[in-house]
Amino acid sequence: MDERQLVKSCLKGKPAAQKELYDRFAEQMLGVCYRYTKSLADAEDVLQDGFVKVYRFLHTYQFEGPLGAWIRRIMVTTALNFLKKHSRYRTDLSFDNNDALHPVVENDAEVRMTARELAELIRQLPTGYQTIFNLHAVEGFTHVEIGSMLGISDGTSRSQYARARSLLISWVEKKSQIKNDHYAG
Amino acid sequence: MTTMRDNEFDKGVQEKMGEFRLPPSAPVWMEVERRIRERKRRRILIFWFCLAGLLMAGFGGWWFWESNDRPALSITKEGSNSSVIRSTEKNTKDPREEIALPAKDDKEQKINVADPSSSPSVGKDLSKINRGETTTGINAPLLVKSSSLKQLNKKTADKELTSKAQLTAGSGKTTRQQTSPKNKVDKLVPDNDSQVATQKSTTEFPVASTSENKSTTEPPVPATATLAVAVPVDISTAKPADTVQAVGNDKQQTTPSLRKSKKSKWQTGIVFAYGESRLIRGGLSLFSEKSFDALQSGVSSGNGNFNNQSFADSVPLKGSGIHTGLFVKRQLGKKTSFSAGLNWSYYSGKQRVGTRVDSIRQLSSPFNTDTRNGFYRSGNASRFTNRYYYLQLPLLLHWQVNKGSNWPAIEWENGFVPSFLIASRALVYDPASRIFFRDKKVYNSFSLVYQTGLTATLASRTKHPLTAGVYYNYHISRLQKTNPPDFNHQSSYGIQFRWLLKK
Numbered sequence: 001m002d003e004r005q006l007v008k009s010c011l012k013g014k015p016a017a018q019k020e021l022y023d024r025f026a027e028q029m030l031g032v033c034y035r036y037t038k039s040l041a042d043a044e045d046v047l048q049d050g051f052v053k054v055y056r057f058l059h060t061y062q063f064e065g066p067l068g069a070w071i072r073r074i075m076v077t078t079a080l081n082f083l084k085k086h087s088r089y090r091t092d093l094s095f096d097n098n099d100a101l102h103p104v105v106e107n108d109a110e111v112r113m114t115a116r117e118l119a120e121l122i123r124q125l126p127t128g129y130q131t132i133f134n135l136h137a138v139e140g141f142t143h144v145e146i147g148s149m150l151g152i153s154d155g156t157s158r159s160q161y162a163r164a165r166s167l168l169i170s171w172v173e174k175k176s177q178i179k180n181d182h183y184a185g
Numbered sequence: 186m187t188t189m190r191d192n193e194f195d196k197g198v199q200e201k202m203g204e205f206r207l208p209p210s211a212p213v214w215m216e217v218e219r220r221i222r223e224r225k226r227r228r229i230l231i232f233w234f235c236l237a238g239l240l241m242a243g244f245g246g247w248w249f250w251e252s253n254d255r256p257a258l259s260i261t262k263e264g265s266n267s268s269v270i271r272s273t274e275k276n277t278k279d280p281r282e283e284i285a286l287p288a289k290d291d292k293e294q295k296i297n298v299a300d301p302s303s304s305p306s307v308g309k310d311l312s313k314i315n316r317g318e319t320t321t322g323i324n325a326p327l328l329v330k331s332s333s334l335k336q337l338n339k340k341t342a343d344k345e346l347t348s349k350a351q352l353t354a355g356s357g358k359t360t361r362q363q364t365s366p367k368n369k370v371d372k373l374v375p376d377n378d379s380q381v382a383t384q385k386s387t388t389e390f391p392v393a394s395t396s397e398n399k400s401t402t403e404p405p406v407p408a409t410a411t412l413a414v415a416v417p418v419d420i421s422t423a424k425p426a427d428t429v430q431a432v433g434n435d436k437q438q439t440t441p442s443l444r445k446s447k448k449s450k451w452q453t454g455i456v457f458a459y460g461e462s463r464l465i466r467g468g469l470s471l472f473s474e475k476s477f478d479a480l481q482s483g484v485s486s487g488n489g490n491f492n493n494q495s496f497a498d499s500v501p502l503k504g505s506g507i508h509t510g511l512f513v514k515r516q517l518g519k520k521t522s523f524s525a526g527l528n529w530s531y532y533s534g535k536q537r538v539g540t541r542v543d544s545i546r547q548l549s550s551p552f553n554t555d556t557r558n559g560f561y562r563s564g565n566a567s568r569f570t571n572r573y574y575y576l577q578l579p580l581l582l583h584w585q586v587n588k589g590s591n592w593p594a595i596e597w598e599n600g601f602v603p604s605f606l607i608a609s610r611a612l613v614y615d616p617a618s619r620i621f622f623r624d625k626k627v628y629n630s631f632s633l634v635y636q637t638g639l640t641a642t643l644a645s646r647t648k649h650p651l652t653a654g655v656y657y658n659y660h661i662s663r664l665q666k667t668n669p670p671d672f673n674h675q676s677s678y679g680i681q682f683r684w685l686l687k688k
Contacts (some may be wrong), residue, residue: 048217115201118201
């Protein structure tokens, strides 16, 4: 069943089609949700809310782009709402309180990690850094767009992204070094 | 160089995250599916609720319009020769007020029936009479006599209307006739020099029971008022044959064209009530509940010690209660009336809960071993407002406490209210797991409610009287059917307003 047929069947309320849509995109979308949250349970909550929204607003999908991209956008929005809604993320989302973090910038870091390991490192970033890094580096939003989404200036978004990226690079390097030492030893 | 490496890093991250996948656990889909179905069910419920509301509104509107569409026949001759043919609706005034007094002068007034414009008010309505009530023909000479009879029903005290038109033809001279002073005269008594009315044509309305017409075999009915007034008309163009024909046809066509002007016994209105709602223990006592302050301070309200924490966990606090809807009311006796309605009701109660946990947990209660995705721990960290939405059908008896009409009528109402829980957003406490979770299955979908109240009618003389008062209702049925807590009966009390749309 192609995407168009799948969407039409879902719009007709067919449970089999709804399940197929979920099965087709759930793993990929949980990966997205996982990067924005701090626990798997939270990620699954976001996934759940996100899929409910997908079925609710599926009639607005105009087939103008890939269905996966449309669902991904919903997941990202749901994740951002989740972060704003929950106090344990809200305090961490303040974008000016992370000045104490001054990671050593190592620009020669290479990404030699598995996707899961990298996702784990991204999740260890402070929530503000994590969110902006995900939105810019992974989702491809511009800093202006991020600024409007999060209610911050684009300059703040840029500086936060630079810090997040530097921190992440340092962690990646450290992890790579440990790996190399391990294999060398 | 740096920029290039930056770009490589970004590109590498994007690629790796693009291929990153995690399999979700099974309950996620179950929960998604449940929420989709629930939403669908809710939509269906809202649809039916709206449809029912529209139907009720439509029916009410039709009823209102229909009742207003029954015109009271009123033919009034304004001027010196006051002659009245009046059909009133359930008029409780002294019947004597309805009687047209004879004209001060005895001059006869001639009204050309064929030309209603000769006397606008009379002619217009007379032509109505002629159209359906008699076969006299538009040019026939008429001496119209109308009597309006109000009949007091022994049981309901409703007065019914009797109207009668008497057609009399004469030689061209008419005589006005009067009612007897005591209003019980049901017979036309011609004046001394009557040159009229050798033949009579009587039109009887369904409720009419006059015995004037000799051919009528119905026994006389006690009447509180009888109106018999003759309206002199121009008979200059009349032919005796026409009159005879009219009389002959009249007996065959006794079906009235004038609709019986009978007022509906049901009054319609809207009700709005606002107050406080709370969960209480069984029994009808309003004071069996514990206040939250008492619970927090650890002081029992009288039945011994209790664990402060456990009560704070599970006892809902008060919230607001709103009831609004439509009702119909009917007078049963002099002081009693009955009302039925359809209300949308909202009950709420705040609950002290702990922090929310967004993970899956299996309940350890013997009543429930389901898994819950998302729950609240016990504690006092935050408040959650439990909300319950009901569709209620109040059936109430009203008894007027005071006498007289000078003071506002004070009514005591009592009755039962079948209630249907249509939606809820509330937490259930599981004492074994010490967590709060949402579960709609534990609630009784039907409950019987006892309601009482005291109301006073304000501005009763206006077209749409307003009634204000207080109410108290108590759900006899339990709210939670499985694993019922101590505080398991909804109650609500506050102020209520009833506004009559149709008196």
